[in-house]
Amino acid sequence: xxxxxxxxxxxxxxxxxxxxxxxxxxxxxxxxxxxxxxxxxxxxxxxxxxxxxxxxxxxxxxxxxxxxxxxxxxxxxxxxxxxxxxxxxxxxxxxxxxxxxxxxxxxxxxxxxxxxxxxxxxxxxxxxxxxxxxxxxxxxxxxxxxxxxxxxxxxxxxxxxxxxxxxxxxxxxxxxxxxxxxxxxx
Amino acid sequence: xxxxxxxxxxxxxxxxxxxxxxxxxxxxxxxxxxxxxxxxxxxxxxxxxxxxxxxxxxxxxxxxxxxxxxxxxxxxxxxxxxxxxxxxxxxxxxxxxxxxxxxxxxxxxxxxxxxxxxxxxxxxxxxxxxxxxxxxxxxxxxxxxxxxxxxxxxxxxxxxxxxxxxxxxxxxxxxxxxxxxxxxxxxxxxxxxxxxxxxxxxxxxxxxxxxxxxxxxxxxxxxxxxxxxxxxxxxxxxxxxxxxxxxxxxxxxxxxxxxxxxxxxxxxxxxxxxxxxxxxxxxxxxxxxxxxxxxxxxxxxxxxxxxxxxxxxx
Numbered sequence: 176x177x178x179x180x181x182x183x184x185x186x187x188x189x190x191x192x193x194x195x196x197x198x199x200x201x202x203x204x205x206x207x208x209x210x211x212x213x214x215x216x217x218x219x220x221x222x223x224x225x226x227x228x229x230x231x232x233x234x235x236x237x238x239x240x241x242x243x244x245x246x247x248x249x250x251x252x253x254x255x256x257x258x259x260x261x262x263x264x265x266x267x268x269x270x271x272x273x274x275x276x277x278x279x280x281x282x283x284x285x286x287x288x289x290x291x292x293x294x295x296x297x298x299x300x301x302x303x304x305x306x307x308x309x310x311x312x313x314x315x316x317x318x319x320x321x322x323x324x325x326x327x328x329x330x331x332x333x334x335x336x337x338x339x340x341x342x343x344x345x346x347x348x349x350x351x352x353x354x355x356x357x358x359x360x361x
Numbered sequence: 362x363x364x365x366x367x368x369x370x371x372x373x374x375x376x377x378x379x380x381x382x383x384x385x386x387x388x389x390x391x392x393x394x395x396x397x398x399x400x401x402x403x404x405x406x407x408x409x410x411x412x413x414x415x416x417x418x419x420x421x422x423x424x425x426x427x428x429x430x431x432x433x434x435x436x437x438x439x440x441x442x443x444x445x446x447x448x449x450x451x452x453x454x455x456x457x458x459x460x461x462x463x464x465x466x467x468x469x470x471x472x473x474x475x476x477x478x479x480x481x482x483x484x485x486x487x488x489x490x491x492x493x494x495x496x497x498x499x500x501x502x503x504x505x506x507x508x509x510x511x512x513x514x515x516x517x518x519x520x521x522x523x524x525x526x527x528x529x530x531x532x533x534x535x536x537x538x539x540x541x542x543x544x545x546x547x548x549x550x551x552x553x554x555x556x557x558x559x560x561x562x563x564x565x566x567x568x569x570x571x572x573x574x575x576x577x578x579x580x581x582x583x584x585x586x587x588x589x590x591x592x593x594x595x596x597x598x599x600x601x602x603x604x605x606x607x608x609x610x611x612x613x614x615x616x617x618x619x620x621x622x623x624x625x626x627x628x629x630x631x632x633x634x635x636x637x638x639x640x641x642x643x644x645x646x647x648x649x650x651x652x653x654x655x656x657x658x659x660x661x662x663x664x665x666x667x668x669x670x671x672x673x674x675x
Contacts, residue, residue: 189610209607216607219520223561224615232614 181246184239196247197289203240204335210236240335276336276344278312284334285310299329306330309345314352323349372403372483375662376505378529380521382413382492384513385594388632388642389655390489391419395643396659397485398451405443405483407454409501410491411466414456420446421639425455432477433470439477448641452483466497475504492521494528502529503536507662509590509623512608514601519608526589530616531562534569537583543576563616587618590662593625601625605668624658624668627651 178185178192185192188202209216210233217224285292292310296303305326308316317323324342331341377390387410394406408416408429417425425444431437443452478486488505490498502508508529512522535547550557551565559565570577589612593605602625609620629651635642646652661668 189613205603205606206610209610214607215516215519216604216611218516219523220611220615223563224611228615 178246181243184242184246187235187239188243195289196244196287199240199243199247200288200290200335203236204332206236207233275348276331276341277348278310278345281330281334281341281345282310284336288334290334295330295333299326299333301326301329312348312352314349317349320346320349371480372405372486373507374478374486374488374505375507375509376488376490376502377509377511378490378498378502378525379510379512379518380492380494380525381513381518384511384518385626385632386410386492386511387416387419387489388636389511389592389594389626390487391416391641392643392652392655393659393662394451394453394485394487395448395641396656397487398446398448399643401450402484403450403482404485404487405452405454405481407478407486407488408456409488409498410456411497413491416489417444417453417455418639419636420448420453420641422446422453422455425453428455432474433466439474440481446641448644456489471497471500475501478504494521494525496532499525499529499532503533507590508588509592509662511592511594512605513595514593514597514604522608523612526612526618527562527616530584530587530618531565533584533587534566534580537579538576541579546573546576584618589618589620591620591622592658593622595628596625597628602668621661621665622667623661624654626654626658 182192185194188194188199188206190198190202194202210229213221217229285295292303292306295301296306305317308314309327309330318326324346327342327345328338331338375393377386377393379386387408390406394404397404406416408414410416414428422444427437427442427444429442431442432439439454442454444455445452478488488501490501510522510526512518538544538547547565547569550559550568554560554565557568559568566580570580591605591609593601593608596602596604605622605625609622612618612620627650629646629649631646631649631651632642635646638645643652643655658668
């Protein structure tokens with residue numbers, strides 16, 4: 176199995192070609208954050224490293240991420256199998272383009288990225304049962320909408336997903352459930 | 362110039378620089394020397410911090426008998442100026458040359474110094490550079506096999522370090538093109554940079570590459586070896602450690618130079634205690650996290666590999 180044709184993209188994300196999907200995800204998030212705002216690392220070069228150049232770097236990072244997601248995802252599980260030169264593999268997000276970000280969809284994305292729920296809980300300092308409730312759509316176990324929104328935002332960002340879309344889809348489902356919920360209305 | 366000298370070389374040269382003072386260049390140089398010597402590798406430390414030489418005091422040496430002053434003023438041979446340290450296999454050339462201003466060092470003296478550094482009978486020569494981006498500092502940095510930059514996690518140190526690396530690269534580009542007989546072209550274009558719409562070094566290099574394909578080929582070949590070993594010193598958090606990765610990224614994406622982020626060294630009060638005690642740090646504080654970080658980064662420099670980042674691969 177060769178990843179030679181993806182080397183360019185691994186280089187953009189500054190990771191070795193043997194990187195896992197997980198590494199790709201981490202590198203992408205890290206670099207996107209780095210080049211999205213004016214940190215002390217970029218500030219001294221602001222005049223030379225222009226916004227135009229910065230946006231170009233961001234575009235390259237975005238492109239590399241999607242190509243790698245597609246490429247790695249399309250890899251056969253067995254190393255013996257041949258890796259097609261021009262793989263039509265689909266990035267995680269693209270695959271879900273027509274699917275709403277339900278709890279099930281979120282879990283699928285997470286699992287495909289090889290990210291453990293425990294890890295998210297630890298990194299985001301969230302309770303594990305809360306994250307499980309999000310993915311299981313056990314809405315009754317979730318906190319107030321304002322809090323839920325904050326948690327969802329972090330969770331979506333951690334997975335490298337479009338935060339606005341996740342909020343819209345998921346909160347839409349949550350609100351719909353709440354409206355139907357018998358009993359107390361606040 | 363450097364090419365001719367390098368062929369007659371004995372050991373491997375490491376130069377430790379980085380622009381700003383107070384980031385721990387001298388401290389880390391002393392530690393790297395100690396590490397290599399304790400592995401049984403004959404090592405010489407050279408203090409090139411002109412005007413602010415104090416590497417000897419990290420080994421408890423009060424007033425060295427010899428120093429680089431004798432080399433510059435009396436024409437002594439560098440190999441006669443070696444001062445022994447209490448560590449086996451480790452000696453030192455002290456730089457107590459307050460009588461010499463960096464500007465007054467002649468070109469011929471500089472060449473002679475470089476030639477004799479290369480000929481020192483040691484497996485490793487570690488050169489501790491002073492602060493700043495003086496031409497003599499840059500030239501010394503560029504003769505090294507391994508160019509090491511020490512940085513502290515704060516804005517001014519980062520700024521100075523960018524400046525230092527940019528200037529080193531610019532100097533290297535000029536030297537390279539000079540060796541190939543294009544001595545004037547870089548300066549000529551740079552002097553008229555406004556006419557060419559060039560604002561900075563990166564754009565100059567891009568312009569040269571774009572305009573003259575043969576120059577592009579030369580620079581690609583020669584700059585392929587331009588590799589910086591980055592050390593982040595005085596880190597206090599995981600965030601600080603990650604800063605090194607960000608700096609690596611920015612330098613690679615902006616200047617196109619290869620950066621190996623070899624290590625992050627934990628901030629530890631034991632360091633200033635050790636400096637005050639005037640004893641080699643690694644001999645007395647080997648069990649501190651700081652010392653472990655230094656051991657790891659020393660191995661990384663030797664083996665040309667990078668730091669393990671918190672939370673997995675970089």
